[in-house]
Amino acid sequence: MQALVMLLATGATYYLGLLAAAAAAVNPGRPNTPGSLPAHRRQKRDWIWNQMHIDEERNDSLPHYVGKIKSSVDPKKTEYQLRGESAGKVFRVDKNTGDVYALERLDREKISEYHLTALVVDKDSKKNLESPSSFTIKVHDVNDNWPVFTHRVFNASVPEMSGIGTSVIQVTAVDADDPTVADHASVVYQLTKGKENFDIRGSGLIVTMNKHLDRETQDKYEVVVEAEDAQGRRGESGTATVFITLQDVNDNFPIFTQNRYTFSVPEDIRVGSPLGSLFVEDPDEPQNRKTKYSFVQGEYRDTFTIDTDPSHNEGIIKPIKPLDYERIRQYSFTIEATDPTIDLRYLGSTSPKNIARVIINVTDVDEPPIFQQPFYHFQLQENQKKPLIGSVLAKDPDAAQRDIRYSIRRTSDKGQFFGITKKGGIYNDKELDREVYPWYNLTVEAKEVDLSGTPTGKESIVQVHIEVMDENDNAPEFAKPYEPKVCENAPQGKLVVQISATDKDITPRDVKFKFSLSTEDSNFTLIDNHDNTANIIVKYGYFDRERAKVHHLPVLISDNGRPSLTGTSTLHVTVCKCNEHGEFTLCEEAAAQVGISIQALVAIFLCILTITVITLLIILRRRLRKQARAHGKSVPEIHEQLVTYDEEGGGEMDTTSYDVSVLNSARHGGAKPPRPALDARPSLYAQVQKPPRQAPGAHAPGEMAAMIGVKKDEADHDGGGPPYDTLHIYGYEGAESIAESLSSLGTDSSDSDIDYDFLNDWGPRFKMLAELYGSDPQEELVY
Numbered sequence: 083m084q085a086l087v088m089l090l091a092t093g094a095t096y097y098l099g100l101l102a103a104a105a106a107a108v109n110p111g112r113p114n115t116p117g118s119l120p121a122h123r124r125q126k127r128d129w130i131w132n133q134m135h136i137d138e139e140r141n142d143s144l145p146h147y148v149g150k151i152k153s154s155v156d157p158k159k160t161e162y163q164l165r166g167e168s169a170g171k172v173f174r175v176d177k178n179t180g181d182v183y184a185l186e187r188l189d190r191e192k193i194s195e196y197h198l199t200a201l202v203v204d205k206d207s208k209k210n211l212e213s214p215s216s217f218t219i220k221v222h223d224v225n226d227n228w229p230v231f232t233h234r235v236f237n238a239s240v241p242e243m244s245g246i247g248t249s250v251i252q253v254t255a256v257d258a259d260d261p262t263v264a265d266h267a268s269v270v271y272q273l274t275k276g277k278e279n280f281d282i283r284g285s286g287l288i289v290t291m292n293k294h295l296d297r298e299t300q301d302k303y304e305v306v307v308e309a310e311d312a313q314g315r316r317g318e319s320g321t322a323t324v325f326i327t328l329q330d331v332n333d334n335f336p337i338f339t340q341n342r343y344t345f346s347v348p349e350d351i352r353v354g355s356p357l358g359s360l361f362v363e364d365p366d367e368p369q370n371r372k373t374k375y376s377f378v379q380g381e382y383r384d385t386f387t388i389d390t391d392p393s394h395n396e397g398i399i400k401p402i403k404p405l406d407y408e409r410i411r412q413y414s415f416t417i418e419a420t421d422p423t424i425d426l427r428y429l430g431s432t433s434p435k436n437i438a439r440v441i442i443n444v445t446d447v448d449e450p451p452i453f454q455q456p457f458y459h460f461q462l463q464e465n466q467k468k469p470l471i472g473s474v475l476a477k478d479p480d481a482a483q484r485d486i487r488y489s490i491r492r493t494s495d496k497g498q499f500f501g502i503t504k505k506g507g508i509y510n511d512k513e514l515d516r517e518v519y520p521w522y523n524l525t526v527e528a529k530e531v532d533l534s535g536t537p538t539g540k541e542s543i544v545q546v547h548i549e550v551m552d553e554n555d556n557a558p559e560f561a562k563p564y565e566p567k568v569c570e571n572a573p574q575g576k577l578v579v580q581i582s583a584t585d586k587d588i589t590p591r592d593v594k595f596k597f598s599l600s601t602e603d604s605n606f607t608l609i610d611n612h613d614n615t616a617n618i619i620v621k622y623g624y625f626d627r628e629r630a631k632v633h634h635l636p637v638l639i640s641d642n643g644r645p646s647l648t649g650t651s652t653l654h655v656t657v658c659k660c661n662e663h664g665e666f667t668l669c670e671e672a673a674a675q676v677g678i679s680i681q682a683l684v685a686i687f688l689c690i691l692t693i694t695v696i697t698l699l700i701i702l703r704r705r706l707r708k709q710a711r712a713h714g715k716s717v718p719e720i721h722e723q724l725v726t727y728d729e730e731g732g733g734e735m736d737t738t739s740y741d742v743s744v745l746n747s748a749r750h751g752g753a754k755p756p757r758p759a760l761d762a763r764p765s766l767y768a769q770v771q772k773p774p775r776q777a778p779g780a781h782a783p784g785e786m787a788a789m790i791g792v793k794k795d796e797a798d799h800d801g802g803g804p805p806y807d808t809l810h811i812y813g814y815e816g817a818e819s820i821a822e823s824l825s826s827l828g829t830d831s832s833d834s835d836i837d838y839d840f841l842n843d844w845g846p847r848f849k850m851l852a853e854l855y856g857s858d859p860q861e862e863l864v865y
Contacts, residue, residue: 151180166198229255229309231322242297242328255309268312276305297328332370333428336362338438349407360397378416413442450540451476451528464516476528484530494525516550556586557649558639569660574623600636
């Protein structure tokens with residue numbers, strides 16, 4: 083209909099234009115005269131249209147007619163053209179008539195309008211006859227879409243027990259049709275599931291319809307929402323599911339799991355230790371479980387307490403003071419479980435099951451003795467032996483009531499000053515000196531014993547503090563060491579030193595010390611200041627250093643104690659040389675004049691003792707070294723362990739050690755006799771001493787004896803060698819030996835084909851070999 087109206091309007095405009103042109107043709111060139119109406123001249127019109135319309139999704143056959151482009155130019159010369167993004171693709175124009183057609187079915191939800199440009203050109207030259215004109219083709223909407231939800235699944239939550247109309251969630255469905263066309267894009271919501279507990283309003287807001295939604299009964303709900311337009315159109319995506327979770331509120335009281343709890347606990351349980359647990363059930367979530375346990379009745383509140391375990395919501399019973407089986411053997415009380423944070427708006431009625439009875443049975447254990455006091459404090463006068471300083475007392479708390487025996491731990495009384503009786507009486511074996519130890523801290527043990535006195539049970543201890551009381555048993559003395567000096571020319575009345583006194587005893591506030599000199603026969607005098615100090619002044623004046631360089635001045639000091647004690651302290655006043663200003667120029671130390679102190683004597687004695695010990699150690703070490711050296715000489719060194727196996731025997735006269743005939747047979751090719759054992763050989767190699775040379779063929783019956791004598795003399799005069807009196811190695815066999823020499827070195831038989839006389843020509847290095855192997859008829863070596 084809109085397209086038809088548009089076309090009619092376009093045609094009317096066109097005909098009006100033609101009428102105007104005809105009027106101008108009837109009166110061509112008519113001038114305008116004064117007083118007459120001006121002549122109407124036809125003015126050129128570029129375009130007589132600018133907008134077209136078409137319905138979307140048309141069902142008739144393509145192409146679809148959209149509209150006509152018209153121009154005032156002579157249609158015989160004109161040609162119509164379209165320009166634009168959709169020209170030639172979606173739309174085309176008849177170049178001769180100007181009719182516009184759609185080449186495809188249009189969808190407004192994709193493109194709602196198209197912008198094109200119309201051209202009127204000359205058919206021949208293709209030049210523009212009119213200026214290009216832009217126009218719009220609008221696509222009219224038809225209701226061809228249904229509502230679609232933004233999500234197919236929604237999740238929401240709402241507190242349980244919420245009132246009617248409480249908002250839960252807003253759901254939204256969108257219709258793609260044109261919202262400016264009535265009822266095309268309107269969405270209507272309704273619930274197809276869950277409407278008994280929830281409702282949905284026109285805008286898609288889901289609200290509660292039941293104020294008794296209990297999370298403990300059902301905690302999740304499923305609601306299905308359907309959306310359609312005003313004409314009832316809906317599709318597959320027009321439904322959505324909403325999952326609603328109820329949030330927990332603290333609307334339930336804790337309930338005991340049982341009505342009666344019974345516990346057994348030993349009487350020696352430590353205070354504050356758990357003895358049992360109470361369990362409750364609370365259907366609320368853990369963050370809303372704030373159970374508080376309390377005593378219904380007032381009894382035993384001072385004996386037990388109940389703490390809440392926040393992780394398990396259980397009540398833990400703990401004793402807050404010691405239990406005693408002998409005094410109370412059973413505790414019975416009522417416990418109530420409440421929740422102070424519960425929201426009373428949601429509470430229907432109080433549950434009768436939030437109370438329970440608790441029974442605690444105390445069991446007996448063997449307990450140690452218990453002292454009547456946590457500690458004991460006794461006082462004792464010093465310098466006294468007292469048969470009873472004080473008594474401690476402990477009892478067996480058990481029903482057996484065993485006897486108690488007491489003792490003092492030796493570690494607390496290392497000096498063994500004190501003792502204790504079987505009944506707990508403490509006494510001192512030695513007199514005590516307050517000035518040495520003013521306090522004694524003893525550890526007394528108490529043990530249970532049977533009738534025979536044997537310890538049977540546990541033990542306990544207690545501290546006993548003994549304070550030693552002071553008495554006036556120490557005489558006053560100088561408050562500090564004094565080293566007074568005085569000039570030898572000091573005038574009369576010159577102050578030498580001011581002295582004060584102290585007392586090792588406890589000095590009362592009103593103590594008064596009196597000072598005096600034990601003798602007045604001196605050049606000093608004492609003036610008591612009556613303020614526990616005294617002045618020593620020069621009595622006559624002028625001191626003779628040649629006569630006495632140090633003056634010893636005994637001072638008597640008395641206290642006002644009961645009884646009063648007097649002590650003597652000596653001042654050693656040094657006489658010094660002074661200049662005209664009274665300054666000391668030459669003084670001898672008082673210690674050098676009066677002698678050496680005890681400390682100095684002890685130091686000197688320790689030095690002497692140290693030197694003596696060091697000297698003894700040095701002497702002892704030297705002795706040990708000498709003994710070690712002597713022992714080392716008796717044991718031959720390894721390089722001295724030389725054994726020689728080339729001895730033939732002791733000569734013809736020695737017929738006990740060797741069989742001479744065997745030697746002869748061995749020399750002539752017979753079997754060699756076995757050698758003596760290694761341990762029969764000496765451990766020291768003897769120096770071979772050449773015997774006196776004999777003429778060949780000479781026989782000297784005493785040569786062996788002479789050689790042994792020579793060796794003996796050498797051994798006797800050798801202070802560094804071992805004291806061997808026998809020689810087992812010989813360099814000479816003697817002339818009486820029927821075996822003759824077995825050594826090839828001593829032979830000079832004609833059997834040898836080698837002449838060694840040439841060795842004499844080789845120089846001094848070969849002199850020894852020349853002597854051994856030469857043919858000197860005057861020399862013969864026998865081995």
